[in-house]
Amino acid sequence: MLSYILRRIVATLPVMAIVALFVFSLLYIAPGDPAVVIAGDQASPEDVERIRQSLGLDRPFLIQFGSWVWRILHGDLGTSIFTNLPVSTMIGQRLGPTLSLMIVTLLLTIVVAVPLGVLAAWKAGSLIDRVIMGFAVFGFSLPVFVVGYILAYIFALELEWLPVQGYTPLTQGFWPWLQNLILPAIALGCVYIALVARITRAAMLEVLQQDYIRTARAKGMGQGGILFIHALKNAAVPIVTVIGIGIALLIGGAVVTESVFAIPGLGRLTIDAILRRDYPVIQGIVLLFSFVYVLVNLMIDVTYTLVDPRIRY
Amino acid sequence: MDRRTVLKGLAGAGGLALSGGLSAPAIAQGAAARTLRFVPQANLANFDPIWGTQYVVRNAAAMVWDTLYGIDSSFQPQRQMVESEQVSDDGTTWIFKLRSGLKFHDGEPVLSKDVVASLNRWAVRDPMGLMIKALQQELTAVDDRTFKWVLKQPFPKMLFALGKNNAPVAFIMPERIAQTDPFKQISEYVGSGPLKFAKAEWVPGAKAVFEKFTDYVPRQEKPSWLAGGKQVMVDRVEWVIMPDAATAAAALQNGEVDWWENPIADLVPVLKKNKNISVDIGDPLGNIGSFRMNFLYPPFNDVKARRAVMMALSQEDYMRAIVGDDNSLWKSLPSYFTPDTPLYTEMGGEILKGKRDLDAAKKLLAESGYSGQPVTCLVAQDQPITKAMGDVTADLLKQLGMNVDFVATDWGTVGARRAQKTPPGQGGWNMFHTWHAGADCVNPAAYTAIRATGDKAWFGWPTSPGTEKEVASWFEAKNIDEEKAAIGRLNKAAMDDVVYAPTGFFLGYTAWRKNVSGVTKGPVPLFWGVSKSA
Numbered sequence: 001m002l003s004y005i006l007r008r009i010v011a012t013l014p015v016m017a018i019v020a021l022f023v024f025s026l027l028y029i030a031p032g033d034p035a036v037v038i039a040g041d042q043a044s045p046e047d048v049e050r051i052r053q054s055l056g057l058d059r060p061f062l063i064q065f066g067s068w069v070w071r072i073l074h075g076d077l078g079t080s081i082f083t084n085l086p087v088s089t090m091i092g093q094r095l096g097p098t099l100s101l102m103i104v105t106l107l108l109t110i111v112v113a114v115p116l117g118v119l120a121a122w123k124a125g126s127l128i129d130r131v132i133m134g135f136a137v138f139g140f141s142l143p144v145f146v147v148g149y150i151l152a153y154i155f156a157l158e159l160e161w162l163p164v165q166g167y168t169p170l171t172q173g174f175w176p177w178l179q180n181l182i183l184p185a186i187a188l189g190c191v192y193i194a195l196v197a198r199i200t201r202a203a204m205l206e207v208l209q210q211d212y213i214r215t216a217r218a219k220g221m222g223q224g225g226i227l228f229i230h231a232l233k234n235a236a237v238p239i240v241t242v243i244g245i246g247i248a249l250l251i252g253g254a255v256v257t258e259s260v261f262a263i264p265g266l267g268r269l270t271i272d273a274i275l276r277r278d279y280p281v282i283q284g285i286v287l288l289f290s291f292v293y294v295l296v297n298l299m300i301d302v303t304y305t306l307v308d309p310r311i312r313y
Numbered sequence: 314m315d316r317r318t319v320l321k322g323l324a325g326a327g328g329l330a331l332s333g334g335l336s337a338p339a340i341a342q343g344a345a346a347r348t349l350r351f352v353p354q355a356n357l358a359n360f361d362p363i364w365g366t367q368y369v370v371r372n373a374a375a376m377v378w379d380t381l382y383g384i385d386s387s388f389q390p391q392r393q394m395v396e397s398e399q400v401s402d403d404g405t406t407w408i409f410k411l412r413s414g415l416k417f418h419d420g421e422p423v424l425s426k427d428v429v430a431s432l433n434r435w436a437v438r439d440p441m442g443l444m445i446k447a448l449q450q451e452l453t454a455v456d457d458r459t460f461k462w463v464l465k466q467p468f469p470k471m472l473f474a475l476g477k478n479n480a481p482v483a484f485i486m487p488e489r490i491a492q493t494d495p496f497k498q499i500s501e502y503v504g505s506g507p508l509k510f511a512k513a514e515w516v517p518g519a520k521a522v523f524e525k526f527t528d529y530v531p532r533q534e535k536p537s538w539l540a541g542g543k544q545v546m547v548d549r550v551e552w553v554i555m556p557d558a559a560t561a562a563a564a565l566q567n568g569e570v571d572w573w574e575n576p577i578a579d580l581v582p583v584l585k586k587n588k589n590i591s592v593d594i595g596d597p598l599g600n601i602g603s604f605r606m607n608f609l610y611p612p613f614n615d616v617k618a619r620r621a622v623m624m625a626l627s628q629e630d631y632m633r634a635i636v637g638d639d640n641s642l643w644k645s646l647p648s649y650f651t652p653d654t655p656l657y658t659e660m661g662g663e664i665l666k667g668k669r670d671l672d673a674a675k676k677l678l679a680e681s682g683y684s685g686q687p688v689t690c691l692v693a694q695d696q697p698i699t700k701a702m703g704d705v706t707a708d709l710l711k712q713l714g715m716n717v718d719f720v721a722t723d724w725g726t727v728g729a730r731r732a733q734k735t736p737p738g739q740g741g742w743n744m745f746h747t748w749h750a751g752a753d754c755v756n757p758a759a760y761t762a763i764r765a766t767g768d769k770a771w772f773g774w775p776t777s778p779g780t781e782k783e784v785a786s787w788f789e790a791k792n793i794d795e796e797k798a799a800i801g802r803l804n805k806a807a808m809d810d811v812v813y814a815p816t817g818f819f820l821g822y823t824a825w826r827k828n829v830s831g832v833t834k835g836p837v838p839l840f841w842g843v844s845k846s847a
Contacts, residue, residue, distance in 0.1 A: 036728035038359070040366030040480060041747060044761070044771070045732050047438065050496040051364075082358040082365075083517040084498045093516050152563055164563040165555065262555045262564070264519030271556070272356060272518045275695065277725050 004313035005302065012294045019290040020072065020283070024065050027279050033057075034081045034277040055081055068283070077287075078280035080273075087284035090269060097167040098265035100177065101257065102250050104185040105192065109246070113193040114239065117200020118227050124205060132197065139194030144253050148187040148260035155183060165262035180263070188257040192246050199242040203235035210234075236307040244300035251289055347548040349829065349845055351838070352561045352573040356554045357521045360510065361499045363438050366480040368750065372837045375539060376523050376550065377418075378484030378504035381409065381428065382476025383540035386835070388655060388755060390476035391540035393532065394423065394485060394505070396458075404467030405450075411458040416528045417487050418509045425454035430491035432462075432475075435483045437495040441474040441758055442483070444788070470758060470788060478539050478752055478836050479759030507531065507543040507841055508550060521552040523840075536842055538835045546831065546844035565590060565824060571845060572825040574838055577697070578637045584824045595823030597834045598651050598751030602631055602702055602816035603762065605773035607743050610736055612688065612715075617681035619811035623664050625674035626709055631816035634701035646818040649763055649807050651751035656797055661805025665815070671712060678713055687716050689737040691745040693724040699746040702816055706746065718743075731772040745772070751818070752836035756796070757784045757803065765812050773813065779806030 035052040036043075052058050056067075071078055077087035120132040156164040162183055168176040207213065208231055216226050255267035266285060273281035304311045355369040362374035382390040392398075396412045415423035429452055436442030436449075450463040462471075475483050485491075485505060493499045502510040508523040515521050531542035553570055555561040562580045564570045566587050575595060576584055584590050606613035606622070613619050632643035644652055647662025659666075688710060692703025703719070710717045718737070722730075727745055735741040753759050764770050764784065765777035783803030790796040825832050831843040 031722070031729055032725035033729035033732075036732065037367075037725060038365045040368075041749075043366060044769075047496075048732065054494070054496045080517075084359065084500050085517065090517065093519075149559060152560070156567055157563055160567070164567050164569055165560050166553075166564075166569065259556050260560060262553070262557065262560050264516055264554075268518055268556065272358070275723070275725060276358060278358075 001302075001305070001313055005298065008298050008301070012291070012298075015294055016287065016290060020069070020287060021065075023283055023286045024068060025061075027277075027282060028061050028064070030277075032277045034279065037276050038082065068280075072287075077284040080281050081278050082276055087280050090281060091266065091284060091288060094264060094266045094269045096169060097263050098254055098258070098267060100167070100170070100181055101184055101188065101254060101263060101265060102247070104178070104181045105189045105250060106243070106247075108185050108189045109192045109196055110243070112189075113196035114200050114232075116193075117197040117239075118204055118232060120197065120201040121204030121208060122223070122227060124201075129201075133201070136194040136198050139190040142190060144187050144191070144256045145260050147190050148184070148257060151183045151187055152261070167263045167265070180261075184257045184261040184263060187260070188250065188253045191253065192249055195246060195249070196239065196242055200235070200239050203238045204231055207231045207235045233307060237304055240300055240303050240307060244296050244303075247296045248293060251292070347845065348551055349547045349549070349572065349840070349843060350551045350553055350570040351840075352555050352564070352570050353552050353838070354575045356518050356556070357515075357552060358517050359498060360502050360515075360521075362484055363434055363481050363495055364498045366438070368480065368837075371478070371480040371482055373510075373521060373523075373552070374482065374484055374504075375478070375506070375837050376508040376840055377502060377506045377510045378482075378486060379415075379506045380476060380483055380539065381485065382472050383538065384473070384476045384478050385537035385540040387537075390472040391534070391537070393476065393540060394428075398472070400471075404469065405464045407462040407464075407471055408455070409460055409462070411460075412530075412532075413458065414530050415505055417505045418503050418526055419487070420528075421487065422457075423485065423505050424457045424488075425460040427488045427491065428460050428485055429454050430488040431485045432483060434486075434491045434493065434495045435481060439474075439481050439483070439759075440761060441470065441477070442481075444468070445471070445474060468788075469791060473758060476539070477758060479750075505529070507545045519554055521554075523550040523552075524548065531841075536839070538839065539837070543841035545841055547840075550840055565826065568826060571829050572823070572832065572838075572843075574823055575821050576824045578635075578639060578642065578822075581639070581822050581824075584822075589827050590824055591827055591832075592822050592824045593832075594820050594834060595838070596751070596821065596836050598654070598755065598836050599818055599820040600698075600748045600751055601646060601649075601651065601754050601818055602635065602698065602746075602748045603813050604702065604706055604744050604746045604816065605731075605762075605771075605775075605813045606811070607737070607741070607773050608767075608775050609734060610741065610743065611686065612678075612681055612683040613743060615681040616810060617677050618683055619814075620664065621674045621678035621681065621713065622709070623808075623811055623814055624677065625669055625671050625713055626665075626706075626814060626816065627669050628665065628815075628817035630705050630709075631702055632819055634705050635698055635817075636819050642820045642822075644818045646815050649754065649760075649804055649812070649815060650756075650800065651754045652818055654751075654755045655793065656756055656800040658797070658801045658804045660801040661808040664808060675713055678715075683715070685714075685716050687718040687737070688743045689718040689720060689741070691720050691722065691727045691730060691742050693727045693746070694721050695723045698748050699724070699727075702746045702748075705816075706744065734774070750836070756800070757787050762813060763803075763807060765807065765810065775810065775812045777806060777810035777812055780810060780812055782806070 035048045038051050039048045079086055080090055116132050120129045123129045152164050155162045162179050166180055168180050170177040216230055255271055258265045258267040270285050353369055357369055357373050359365045362370050380393050381395045383393040385391050394411055394415055395409050397410045399408045436446040445468055448464040448466055448468055450465055452462050454460045487503055490499050490501050502512055507526055507529045509526045511522040511524055525545045525548050531544050534541040536542050558577045561573050565573050585592050606619050608614055628645045636642040647659045647665040650657050693699040707717050707719050731745045733741045737743050749762050757763055761771045765775040765780040767774055767776040783799050783806055786799035787796055790799050828846045833839055
């Protein structure tokens with residue numbers, strides 16, 4: 001197992017290299033110019049050109065790419081064109097809020113979606129099943145920002161139970177931390193819950209028709225035991241896969257959610273960097289996201305061995 | 314490796330990340346009574362007011378760095394860091410003396426050498442600074458509190474240049490910081506203004522914190538814009554960056570922030586209904602909407618085509634597209650200058666007045682030789698103002714029978730593409746939309762958009778010798794009457810040649826909670842004199 005994990009980690013290197021080349025090339029050919037944004041609207045073309053030169057943006061593609069790769073190989077993600085802060089510092093400032101949001105959303109999803117999916121499969125064809133699947137369609141269809149605005153209006157403005165925006169680190173208390181994340185996690189989790197609930201239902205339906213389930217029933221085993229001990233464990237592989245793939249969904253959704261709830265996370269940093277053409281920051285974040293995604297895939301593969309002993313690497 | 318080991322590892326990693334191993338900003342903390350939480354117009358992405366000249370940087374910098382002079386609400390430069398000045402009879406030698414007791418935030422005294430270094434850096438980037446530099450014989454520190462600027466010929470607008478609030482502002486920094494190349498960013502933010510920048514708490518895109526500078530010695534005069542006594546009444550000013558207008562409105566209603574610089578027009582009615590919120594015009598100098606036509610290529614290299622468009626455009630259409638139905642927020646503007654300011658004139662502005670004559674405009678366009686070639690119109694969709702204006706312009710051009718190549722893009726792309734001098738079909742353009750802060754348009758000092766020096770002019774590269782002649786006349790004017798006469802002629806010349814097309818004058822609101830007092834109108838958000846009760 002350990003050698004498998006090591007091999008997979010080594011295999012991420014070419015993936016990251018391709019991502020790096022792809023991202024750098026895309027940004028190079030993309031329209032827009034950070035020097036224009038820096039110089040301001042009233043700046044002369046000469047001033048813009050001087051700023052471009054001082055940032056090294058007038059150098060040929062290969063030289064810019066080469067110096068960037070050299071820095072990456074030395075563990076340096078570079079410095080933001082705009083803030084003059086190291087990209088690693090900026091990412092570090094933003095990692096906590098995004099990680100918090102994703103963890104709370106992930107937990108919320110698992111706690112809500114898996115039981116709903118199991119329930120829908122158990123009561124397949126009934127009113128309960130239809131209501132749950134109706135909710136899933138609803139969750140898929142509503143954009144994150146619409147859910148966010150509705151939640152903020154009801155629970156923050158009208159009921160005044162929760163704050164509208166912002167983020168409080170966990171170091172300042174569990175409840176202050178959580179109360180800033182409840183509404184964003186629900187908004188972000190809607191699509192994710194819908195997805196996981198549907199997959200859970202489908203996987204459970206297949207398993208519930210297996211002979212060993214009939215045998216368990218024949219032996220007089222209780223419904224809870226059948227569903228959660230025998231069936232769910234055997235249906236876990238596709239569920240775990242979808243939960244893992246859904247991390248990408250969360251990363252994309254975090255961009256919108258963080259804007260709607262003014263959470264200073266990586267999603268907002270990404271948008272700000274793209275709008276300003278802050279190339280080093282965009283490159284750093286994309287590399288990080290790619291790495292996280294590759295890592296999540298590895299974790300999913302490892303998790304398979306935990307839920308299904310027949311799988312061996 | 315078993316299941317328990319994996320789960321323990323994951324829990325440990327998550328716990329480390331969330332429990333302070335990673336720095337995390339506190340945005341939504343219950344604010345102390347003496348902390349003013351402010352939502353600015355944009356993100357403070359950099360903090361060098363000479364290197365980056367965005368308005369948001371200028372606004373933040375006005376808290377941290379002080380100026381030698383400050384423009385007051387009557388547009389007159391008043392002494393700020395300066396105690397006295399002398400000018401020689403021939404107007405070429407200026408001797409300035411600094412106030413005593415001025416200190417930087419690091420505790421060091423403000424000395425003449427700091428001022429000299431700061432002015433040297435500023436003059437490279439500022440249009441007026443460049444003019445002074447072109448006349449400069451020497452700029453030297455005479456002693457710790459006195460410095461001398463010797464010119465080859467008089468520059469009557471010297472005090473205005475040193476006190477103007479148009480970016481880049483002549484902010485005074487310590488010499489070691491001011492010696493930074495003006496095209497490179499500073500990394501130390503030490504000023505002598507009434508508030509200190511808390512660099513350690515700065516999270517670009519999320520928040521910026523400014524703390525009261527207790528050693529600041531305000532002037533005794535009443536505050537007026539950037540002049541007078543800058544008495545800070547709170548301990549901290551926190552800028553909370555909110556990219557989403559609806560979230561900012563909700564946060565203000567909920568009391569999570571205290572002051573929102575520029576609520577969008579659509580949300581103002583909701584804020585006005587809230588009994589805890591005050592809403593008023595923020596910047597009385599407002600903004601002038603504009604679109605620029607490229608003088609280098611057909612059809613707008615012909616003044617008849619430019620005049621045809623001006624003749625047909627309805628400023629009311631543009632303004633309603635920007636601000637909606639609130640008539641108190643806009644005015645027609647048959648002028649290039651900011652309404653209700655001392656030099657405002659409508660001389661030559663007849664082309665923008667009265668009923669729009671589409672037939673006459675079409676006839677003039679035909680006389681220009683326009684024969685249906687595409688007109689490349691750049692419109693930034695991520696800026697509500699340019700998007701609204703772009704839609705109106707596209708309709709206007711179609712009514713004139715023009716073949717519109719509508720390029721819907723983002724502001725970053727417009728910013729880069731408008732600098733292209735290549736033909737429109739080869740990466741260039743024919744028109745783009747923007748707007749100018751009214752503070753920049755009160756006179757020609759910082760009014761880049763009105764300059765018409767051809768190849769060296771702002772994007773569109775207008776050529777208008779008459780306009781340039783009158784700009785020079787204004788700079789040489791010795792009194793207000795001469796200035797007014799020069800501006801009248803300037804406005805007419807610029808209208809005749811259509812240096813650019815003004816689409817109207819519009820204002821914006823600012824909104825604050827009623828437990829905040831002392832908010833005043835100004836060209837920048839003014840934090841001195843603002844207090845907050847619990």
